[in-house]
Amino acid sequence: MSLTTTFADLCKSFAPDAFTINYTLxxxxxxxxxxxxxxxxIGAVLEKHGMDVTYEFCDxxxxxxxxxxxxxxxxxxxxxxxxYDALPEVGHACGHxxxxxxxxxAALTLHKMQQxxxxxxxxxxxxxxxxxxxxxxxxxxxxxxVFKEYDFAIMVHLxxxxxxxxxxxxxxxxxxxxxxxxxxxAAGEPWNGVNAVNGVQLAIHAxxxxxxxxxxxxxIGTWIIAGGTASNVIPAFGELEVTVRHTEREYLxxxxxxxxxxxxxxxLCTGTTVDVEFYGNPYDDMNQxxxxxxxxxxxxxxxxxxxxxGPAALGGSSDIGNVSYQCAAFHPKLRLAGEPKVCHSKExxxxxLDPTIEQTIIDGANIIGGTVLxxxxxxxxxEEIVAEFNSTK
Numbered sequence: 001m002s003l004t005t006t007f008a009d010l011c012k013s014f015a016p017d018a019f020t021i022n023y024t025l026x027x028x029x030x031x032x033x034x035x036x037x038x039x040x041x042i043g044a045v046l047e048k049h050g051m052d053v054t055y056e057f058c059d060x061x062x063x064x065x066x067x068x069x070x071x072x073x074x075x076x077x078x079x080x081x082x083x084y085d086a087l088p089e090v091g092h093a094c095g096h097x098x099x100x101x102x103x104x105x106a107a108l109t110l111h112k113m114q115q116x117x118x119x120x121x122x123x124x125x126x127x128x129x130x131x132x133x134x135x136x137x138x139x140x141x142x143x144x145x146v147f148k149e150y151d152f153a154i155m156v157h158l159x160x161x162x163x164x165x166x167x168x169x170x171x172x173x174x175x176x177x178x179x180x181x182x183x184x185x186a187a188g189e190p191w192n193g194v195n196a197v198n199g200v201q202l203a204i205h206a207x208x209x210x211x212x213x214x215x216x217x218x219x220i221g222t223w224i225i226a227g228g229t230a231s232n233v234i235p236a237f238g239e240l241e242v243t244v245r246h247t248e249r250e251y252l253x254x255x256x257x258x259x260x261x262x263x264x265x266x267x268l269c270t271g272t273t274v275d276v277e278f279y280g281n282p283y284d285d286m287n288q289x290x291x292x293x294x295x296x297x298x299x300x301x302x303x304x305x306x307x308x309x310g311p312a313a314l315g316g317s318s319d320i321g322n323v324s325y326q327c328a329a330f331h332p333k334l335r336l337a338g339e340p341k342v343c344h345s346k347e348x349x350x351x352x353l354d355p356t357i358e359q360t361i362i363d364g365a366n367i368i369g370g371t372v373l374x375x376x377x378x379x380x381x382x383e384e385i386v387a388e389f390n391s392t393k
Contacts, residue, residue, distance in 0.1 A: 003118065003373040004302070004366075010116075011109045011365055017045045018105035018361050025097035026352035029086030032134035035062040038084045039128060042104055046126070049108050050115075057128065058141050064128035068107045069120045075379045076122040076386075078372055079147065079327075080107055081155035081320065083132050093349040094133065095158030095336070098357050102156050102364030109369055122376055125150075129319075136319035139281035147326035151386050152292070154371060155320070156364040159333040160341030160348055163307040165296035167331040170219060170245035171252045172283040172317035177203060177263045178275045183236040193234030194271050197227050200238040202266040207242070207259065214255065217314065219245040241279065245317055249284050283317045286331070287324035287392055292385045296332050299370040303363065305334075328389040330371075334364050 021041055030038050039062045043053045046066050057065040068080065082103035083096040092098075107126040114120055127146075131137040147153060157167065179200055184193025204222050211220060221243045228235030244259055246252040260276060267274040293310060300307045323329040337356035341348045351357060375382045 003113070003377060004370045006113060006118070007109055007369040007373055008366055010112055011105060011362060011369065014049070014105055014108040014112070015358070015362055017048070017108065018101040018365070019358050021045060021104055022097045022101040022352060022357060022361060025084055025086075025100070026092050026349070029091035029097070031088050032085040032131035033062060033137070035085050035130050038062070039064055039130070042082065042084065042100065042128065045104060046107070049111065051107070051111055058144050058146060060130060060137050060140060062130040063137060063141075066107070066126050067123070068111045068126050069114045069122070069124040071120050071123060074121065074123040076151045076375065076382045077149060078122055078124045078375065079150045079153040080124065080126045080368060081153055081323075082126055082128045083155065084128065085131050085133050087133055087344060090344065090346055091349045092352045093344045093346065095343070095348065095352060096132070097352050098361050099155065099157050099364065101361050102368065105361060105365035106368035106372070109365065110372065120376055121379060124372060132319055134280060136281040136283055136322075138319035139283070139322045142322040142326055145326070147323050147329075150327045151382060152375065153323055153327055153329040154332075154368055156332050156334050156367050158360070159335050160343055161335065162333065163300065163305055163335045164311060164333045165300060165307065165309065166288070166293040166311040167286060167318070167333055168288070168311035168313065168315045169283070169286040169321045170217070170247055170315065170317050171249040171285040171321065172243060172245045173252060173256045174241065174243045174279040175259065175263070176225070176277050176279045177240045177242070179238040179240070179267060179272045180274070181234070181236050181272045184234040186232045186234050190234055195234050196272050197235045197238040198270040199266045199272040199274060200224060200227065200240045202270055203240060203262055206262045206266060210258065210262070215246065215251065217247040218255065247285055247314070281319065283319050284321040284325055286311070286321045287329070287389070289328045289330070289385055289388050291381070291388050292328050292330050295374060295381060295385070296330060296367065296371055299367055299374065303366060303370065305363065325393070328385045332367055334360060334367065336360060
């Protein structure tokens with residue numbers, strides 16, 4: 001019997017614990033960096049099955065780390081990543097309640113396999129990585145050099161439309177520009193005011209003009225956080241959030257410098273002043289690893305999953321991109337059952353409580369477990385993955 005078959009059979013016995021985690025988190029969503037009860041729920045399940053958990057890992061209040069498999073003289077070090085933060089208002093509309101449950105299910109099964117005598121030749125850890133949706137705590141871990149200690153990292157994310165062996169992410173920078181003016185009555189004495197929102201508007205118009213000359217892979221999003229309180233008051237304050245993305249970090253760095261000049265120019269032209277802050281962490285693009293992606297394709301094929309090969313042409317952004325520049329990292333996507341759904345929607349969040357999510361969690365765990373076990377059985381594949389990763393640095 002192959003290790004992947006053993007994994008699939010043993011996985012079923014731990015599935016109820018994973019389902020409980022998913023339903024508990026889905027019914028009690030906690031937003032980024034506030035996942036205090038969520039991490040307790042996950043940690044309690046790991047500890048229940050004999051795994052020691054280090055909380056507040058990397059000095060992050062809602063992060064954790066636990067050893068899944070530990071061996072002498074390991075031929076590689078593998079990390080299973082676990083996400084569990086939710087979104088404001090729409091809860092687990094990104095599916096992290098189920099995604100994190102898959103990672104836990106895979107970890108529990110691999111841990112049990114070693115307890116039952118399977119001879120592993122690699123160390124495997126599970127790392128709880130909070131706050132993917134806002135600040136990006138994987139970046140903080142990368143800044144501390146956490147993933148330089150690993151050869152391979154993997155997690156599975158949910159998707160509303162397709163299954164793929166890896167994801168393509170855009171590098172991302174996010175800014176908040178706070179414009180300050182002078183209040184006045186808009187009818188009685190508008191000449192005595194300085195309209196802070198004029199600075200916001202001009203910055204948006206300038207960025208729209210900039211779009212004409214940027215590369216087609218560039219994405220710019222804006223959100224007016226504060227834009228006045230009434231039409232008869234010259235607003236003294238306006239706040240703008242801007243996210244700018246591109247497929248390559250180096251090109252994005254240049255765009256970000258241009259956008260900062262736009263903020264300053266808009267203030268100069270409108271007589272306002274502006275304070276600019278970098279919001280969150282900078283997300284890197286996904287460093288693609290073809291050998292590892294091909295391995296995951298083989299796992300999906302053996303499972304009989306209907307999948308599209310390779311990563312999608314473009315996607316959103318995630319802090320796992322930063323991880324992929326410290327070790328070979330993979331972010332396969334697994335389609336939800338039923339009709340197509342839009343990620344970050346109420347329908348997506350509702351799917352976390354639909355009974356069909358249980359098979360999806362099992363499938364996700366088998367993708368992780370099957371991939372890890374192929375590396376254990378064929379260490380030369382990990383050597384090829386690492387060699388390809390090293391060639392990209």
